[in-house]
Amino acid sequence: MTILYLLPTLLQGLKITLIITFLAMLLAFVLAFLAGFGRLSKFRVVRFLTAFYVEVFRGTSLLVQLFWIYFALPLIGISLPPLAAGVLTLGLNYGAYGSEVVRSAILAVPKGQTEAGIALNFSPWRRLRHIILPQAFVMMLPGFGNLQIELLKGTSLVSLITLADLTYQATILNASTMETTMIYSLLLVIYFLIAWPLTRGIRWVENRLSVGRY
Amino acid sequence: MSTPLKLVKNLSDEENNYQDISKKKQKQPMVCYDKISKSYGDLQVLKKIDFDIAPGEKVALIGPSGSGKTTLARLLMTLEEPTSGTIKVDGELLWHQKIKGKKVKANEKHLQKIRGKIGMVFQHFNLFPHMTILDNVAAAPIHVAGIPRAEAEEQAISILEKVGLSDKFNAYPSQLSGGQKQRVAIARALVMRPQIMLFDEPTSALDPELVGEVLGVIKDIAQEGEMAMLLITHEMDFAKDVADRVAFFDEGRIVEEGKPEELFYNPRSTRLQDLLSRFRGR
């Protein structure tokens, strides 16, 4: 009975969690590629700037970044609504981690592949597009898979900047009903149920893309 | 007026006069290395090499390990930049271009223009593992030459048939033997119709029983004629069969060159004598 009472509120929170996860993932994905390529750029300035971004966001805690963007930025005149602040922080943070995945996967493609591309007179862009990226992308998937799950779990922190996500709703329900065991068990199950298809999805893509290769 | 042509005929055997003739655009060399040096840090791998390859000529490059054979080929394939000297391909500078009369470093566009005349087969095949055999061969026609896919695949098929792989179109490289992989790699380079093809020890990564099939394919291509070839190899019998000329490389220099018979039966330098006796001894 209590479940029926608790669920609707939790599902409301789930919706916010899913929205944040999805948007932050998109942002992180784009940033991961931009910064990943940036670190391999032939221009020193670009390499330096991207390395700076990556190291700052990897070297400080997600919570502090979130608070900084939500509470400190307004003091210098940039205030963001909670959702934007949450998505931005998560995107920047996991984009930084993701860029390492992108960078190391690209570097892991054997040099002979680039050389074969040059010997066949592929332009640098086509080499990247048709030879390097398809091979590197498969190698990125396990890393991206882990980060996806990390990001999902990281979204629970946005409850601390007043976003009514899953964790936030659970905390509120707990305060009003005291059904602590039930609520947090449900919370575990729901997070797991989101994470599981994400993991399977990545596996599926991985299997599809590595057909015939090994 | 047939005199100039005759002149070429008479002189083309003599290395010294070769340069002068090439300037008159009479059968200029396909490739012309001019005082090419290459260093890695303190290590000078190539030492002021002058070396020409005529159109359609098959040249075998032999020499001990570490003597710089691969480096010589890689400079031509634009995989490595010379430290000094120039390379001309079909009369045009490879690593340099003239802008307003000034010789400057070649840009990517210039490199692409010249590179299209050159093909290379690698010791370790370097096939694209994520593409089927057919796609490996059709990729460059599609993405580099811009030929429609259907037409590119047709070309790929006919070349794969030529190298004896008509039943493997949809296989992936990982499913092939080493000999089959190398034949795909040859087809892949051949489909772009280079004017000169570089083979860097195409059989030395193969199990002994697979060497023959690959050498056979290369021999067939050589017999067709028009394409020049630079063959880096330790297979002396093969070199003797296929090459018009053999160059012996040692410590970054060409120590001896000449017709295969001369070089193999009458080696002048002791280093070459050593090398040959080691191979005979096997």
Ligand SMILES: Nc1ncnc2c1ncn2[C@@H]1O[C@H](COP(=O)(O)OP(=O)(O)OP(=O)(O)O)[C@@H](O)[C@H]1O
């Ligand atoms: N990228 C590099 N950096 C430093 N040294 C290099 C590099 N490439 C080649 N060398 C060195 O240059 C020398 C010539 O190498 P190269 O591969 O051209 O020899 P090779 O005649 O092809 O030998 P092998 O018969 O073993 O293939 C070697 O001493 C090698 O160690």
Ligand SMILES: [Mg+2]
């Ligand atoms: Mg070599």
